Amino acid sequence: MVRLPLTVADIERGQRLGTLLRRARAERTLFETALTAGISPDTLRKIETGRVPTPAFATIAAIGSALGLSLDTLWEQISESDDSDLPRASGGPCAG
Template identity: 70%
Template structure:
């Protein structure tokens, strides 16, 4: 399988995701977080450093659950250009808080 190069937007989104996970992890160790999420510490390290800019949804869902992050909050944080948008009748994603 040939993997296409990432676009600049995908690289930037991966960097925002990594920064969000590092902030959410706080003082908790990377090893503890990875093991609780049932992902390898190397995978978590690569995501947090932006080396894996497009991780699998299930991986992000597992890490977000361990860090008590909603997937809506993760989506809003890594896609700030979308801001608050209506995704379906009566459902809105939240715009990320300023950091």
């Protein structure tokens, strides 16, 4: 299967996703969050730093659930061009 090159929009969206996840993680360690999500800490680190700008849907769903962020909230936040007002997670269960 041939992977298409990432667009500038894909890369920017990945950077916004990483910022959102870092902020939502707040006081939790990367290791704790990754284990709760069922992924490796290295994978979470790569997503948070934008090195994996287009992670798999299941990975995003697992991280969102671990951080108490619904998929709707994640999409709303990463689809916007301004990330200055990204919310912190409430710590509650994921609604989506």
